[in-house]
Amino acid sequence: MLSSRVKNIAPSATLAIDAKAKQLRKSGKDVVIFGAGEPDFNTPENIKLAAKKAIDGNFTRYTPVGGIPELRKAVAEKFQRENNVSYDVSEILISCGGKHSLYNIAMAVLGKGDEAILPVPYWVSYEEMIKLAEAVPVFCNTDERFRLTAGMVEEKISDKTKMLILNSPSNPSGAIVEPDEVRKIARLAADNNFYVVSDEVYEHFVYGDNKSISIASLGDDIKSLTIVSNSVSKTYAMTGWRIGYTAGNNEIIKAMENLQSHSTSNPSNIAQYAALEALTGPQESVKKMVRAFDERRKFIYKRLNEIDGISCVEPEGAFYAFPDISGTGMSSMDFASKLLSEALVAVVPGIAFGSDRHIRLSYAASMRDIERGLDRIEKWLKQS
Ligand SMILES: Cc1ncc(COP(=O)(O)O)c(C=O)c1O
Numbered sequence: 589m590l591s592s593r594v595k596n597i598a599p600s601a602t603l604a605i606d607a608k609a610k611q612l613r614k615s616g617k618d619v620v621i622f623g624a625g626e627p628d629f630n631t632p633e634n635i636k637l638a639a640k641k642a643i644d645g646n647f648t649r650y651t652p653v654g655g656i657p658e659l660r661k662a663v664a665e666k667f668q669r670e671n672n673v674s675y676d677v678s679e680i681l682i683s684c685g686g687k688h689s690l691y692n693i694a695m696a697v698l699g700k701g702d703e704a705i706l707p708v709p710y711w712v713s714y715e716e717m718i719k720l721a722e723a724v725p726v727f728c729n730t731d732e733r734f735r736l737t738a739g740m741v742e743e744k745i746s747d748k749t750k751m752l753i754l755n756s757p758s759n760p761s762g763a764i765v766e767p768d769e770v771r772k773i774a775r776l777a778a779d780n781n782f783y784v785v786s787d788e789v790y791e792h793f794v795y796g797d798n799k800s801i802s803i804a805s806l807g808d809d810i811k812s813l814t815i816v817s818n819s820v821s822k823t824y825a826m827t828g829w830r831i832g833y834t835a836g837n838n839e840i841i842k843a844m845e846n847l848q849s850h851s852t853s854n855p856s857n858i859a860q861y862a863a864l865e866a867l868t869g870p871q872e873s874v875k876k877m878v879r880a881f882d883e884r885r886k887f888i889y890k891r892l893n894e895i896d897g898i899s900c901v902e903p904e905g906a907f908y909a910f911p912d913i914s915g916t917g918m919s920s921m922d923f924a925s926k927l928l929s930e931a932l933v934a935v936v937p938g939i940a941f942g943s944d945r946h947i948r949l950s951y952a953a954s955m956r957d958i959e960r961g962l963d964r965i966e967k968w969l970k971q972s
């Protein structure tokens with residue numbers, strides 16, 4: 589009796605693995621979890637305090653659908669300050685997490701038969717969102733380091749192309765699109781008149797000499813074709829608060845706001861005040877967290893490459909490693925499910941991200957757990 593729309597949705601593999609691992613942990617098993625797509629840090633105190641104040645101040649009723657004006661303004665100022673892009677407050681929409689922003693974008697822009705170019709490997713939800721909008725995902729390869737080039741995108745453009753999804757730094761690979769390629773992609777979008785959805789949730793998690801730029805900052809032509817999605821979830825360790833935001837042209841933002849008015853209405857009033865503090869308050873916690881991730885990144889990259897059957901390219905951003913496990917002879921699903929049941933280590937099978945040769949490990953875990961988890965993987969592979 590279900591609609592064909594929902595019957596065809598694949599459940600999120602990342603959430604499924606995470607749930608299974610947590611269940612094992614709850615039953616007393618000592619599981620090392622590399623599955624989570626969220627920082628292991630707590631939300632900073634100043635942000636929590638802002639939420640407590642919002643409750644005490646009775647900011648507990650509905651807000652305008654698109655968010656409180658102060659937060660929309662703070663987001664516009666963030667774009668100016670951090671990304672060098674000017675947006676009017678009317679070009680900003682606050683939603684219930686980056687995932688909700690992206691879902692709204694898909695529903696507002698894509699229609700039956702439209703094509704959305706999706707670089708592989710991709711974050712699990714993009715494919716399903718595109719399909720839910722009755723559009724067609726057109727998969728686009730990246731190179732052996734998971735880097736996307738304009739040439740690769742160009743090959744996939746057709747007269748049905750409506751959008752390209754850019755996620756740099758990427759979940760699951762951590763790869764960053766090089767600034768020169770971003771410029772070329774901007775030209776392609778302008779010449780061929782398609783939207784670029786730029787998912788910038790990992791923009792602060794950039795390591796070493798790597799540079800990440802927002803495609804919207806490259807001039808008015810591309811800005812009017814870019815829809816930026818971002819959130820406070822990863823940057824401020826606020827995954828549970830559910831605040832995301834979109835920047836785009838007036839027409840799209842208005843359409844998304846209308847859509848939101850009939851689904852979730854406004855995001856949580858209290859969480860909006862917390863997000864306001866996150867964006868306007870001290871930023872030290874972000875730097876501290878990024879430094880910690882960088883240390884773990886170096887360790888996990890080195891350690892993975894020491895294990896027989898596994899090879900890993902150096903992640904440039906985000907907080908994931910995406911090693912090639914094809915040397916073990918196992919599919920990614922086999923690898924992940926056996927590893928969890930036999931060695932109590934949770935990773936996400938790459939098939940969920942469009943590559944069966946890889947697994948994803950989130951290094952948003954303590955150094956102790958990372959060490960223990962990798963030791964277990966090595967031992968398990970030696971025995972199997
Ligand atoms: C690439 C990417 N985009 C968006 C999101 C959504 O994050 P949230 O809805 O918590 O803001 C995630 C979360 O895992 C992600 O990895």
